[in-house]
Amino acid sequence: MSSTPEARAGSAPQQLRALLAEPGLLLVPGAFDALAARLIEAAGFRVVYATGAGIANAYLGWADVGLTTMTEVRDAVWHIVDATSLPVIADIDTGFGNAVNVARAVREFERIGVAAVQLEDQVFPKRCGHFAGKAVIAQAEMVGKIRAACDARHNGLVLVARTDARAVEGLEAAIARARAYREAGADVLFVEAPRSRAELETIAAALGDAPLLVNLVEGGQTPLLPAAELARMGYKLALYANTALRAAARGIQRALAYLAAHGSTLGADDLLIDWETRQRLVRLPEIEALERRYAAPD
Numbered sequence: 001m002s003s004t005p006e007a008r009a010g011s012a013p014q015q016l017r018a019l020l021a022e023p024g025l026l027l028v029p030g031a032f033d034a035l036a037a038r039l040i041e042a043a044g045f046r047v048v049y050a051t052g053a054g055i056a057n058a059y060l061g062w063a064d065v066g067l068t069t070m071t072e073v074r075d076a077v078w079h080i081v082d083a084t085s086l087p088v089i090a091d092i093d094t095g096f097g098n099a100v101n102v103a104r105a106v107r108e109f110e111r112i113g114v115a116a117v118q119l120e121d122q123v124f125p126k127r128c129g130h131f132a133g134k135a136v137i138a139q140a141e142m143v144g145k146i147r148a149a150c151d152a153r154h155n156g157l158v159l160v161a162r163t164d165a166r167a168v169e170g171l172e173a174a175i176a177r178a179r180a181y182r183e184a185g186a187d188v189l190f191v192e193a194p195r196s197r198a199e200l201e202t203i204a205a206a207l208g209d210a211p212l213l214v215n216l217v218e219g220g221q222t223p224l225l226p227a228a229e230l231a232r233m234g235y236k237l238a239l240y241a242n243t244a245l246r247a248a249a250r251g252i253q254r255a256l257a258y259l260a261a262h263g264s265t266l267g268a269d270d271l272l273i274d275w276e277t278r279q280r281l282v283r284l285p286e287i288e289a290l291e292r293r294y295a296a297p298d
Helices: 012-021 034-042 052-060 070-083 099-111 139-152 171-184 197-207 227-233 243-262 275-281 284-294
Strands: 026-031 048-050 088-091 116-120 158-163 188-191 212-215 237-240
Touching: 012 158, 026 034, 026 052, 026 243, 034 048, 034 070, 034 243, 034 275, 048 070, 052 070, 052 088, 052 243, 070 088, 070 099, 099 116, 099 139, 116 139, 116 188, 139 158, 139 171, 158 171, 171 188, 171 197, 188 197, 197 212, 197 227, 275 284
Parallel strands: 026 048, 026 237, 048 088, 088 116, 116 158, 158 188, 188 212, 212 237
Antiparallel strands: none
C-alpha cells in the first residue's frame, strides 16, 4: 500500500522543486478526492492539485465561496496525499484567516505530506477565481501572510502565491502584487483569471524570473491555450483544477439517466469502468496480498 504521508513529508517538496527545475510545462489536473488522485497518477501526470473548489463541490455540495473549514480541507487533502505517490499542491484559499491562521494552516498541511500550498489574497470568505464580486486584501497584509507561511514551514514546502487583483485593481496592479509576493518569499506566482492571450503574454514577460502557474477553467475567463503555446510564453504549471470533477459529474448524470430510463444498467457498459479496472484502482489485489501474507496459519 502507499507509504504514509509522514514518511513522504520530507521528500514531496523536493520532488516538486525538481520538477519545477526541469524544462517544459507541467499539466496539473485537480483531484477532489483520493480516487481522482489515483486516476490522475494512473493517467501519467506528474503532479496533483488538491482543489479547494472541488472539495467544496464534492464534499459539501456547495459552490466555492469559502464555506469549507481548515480541518475539512486538511482531512480531504490527507486522503488525496495518501492515495498517490505524486507531489500534491494543496489549495488553502486565504489561509483560513489572518497571518496567524496561515501559520497554523501551513504546519497542518505540511504534516500531512503535501509538496506545496497555494495561498491567495482575497478577502475572506473568498470566491472562485472566475466568479464576479471578488475583493482583495491590502497588498501589505498579503505580504505578511506570505512571510508567516515561509516562517512556519520546515521542510522546504513550496509556496504558491495567487493574486486575484486582476478583476479588482487591474492587470498592472496584479503584476505588482505578484512581484511583491515573490520578494516576500513565494516560490511560484499565480495571477488568477487573465482575460486574453495578450494578458497571458504580459504576465509571463513581467514575471518570467519566477515559475508561473496559469489556471485554465473551462467556461472561465482565461482562454484555453494549448500547452505548447503556454510553454513558449514561459509558464511552468498549467492547472486544470476541476476537469476531473466536471467529467465525473457528467459521467454520473449519463449513467443515472440510463438507469432511470431503462430500469437496469444492462447495456450501459460503455458508461461504466469495468469490475476489474475498479478493483485495480482501489488496490484490491494489494490488499489481498497483504491478507495472504499476514493471515494466521490454519
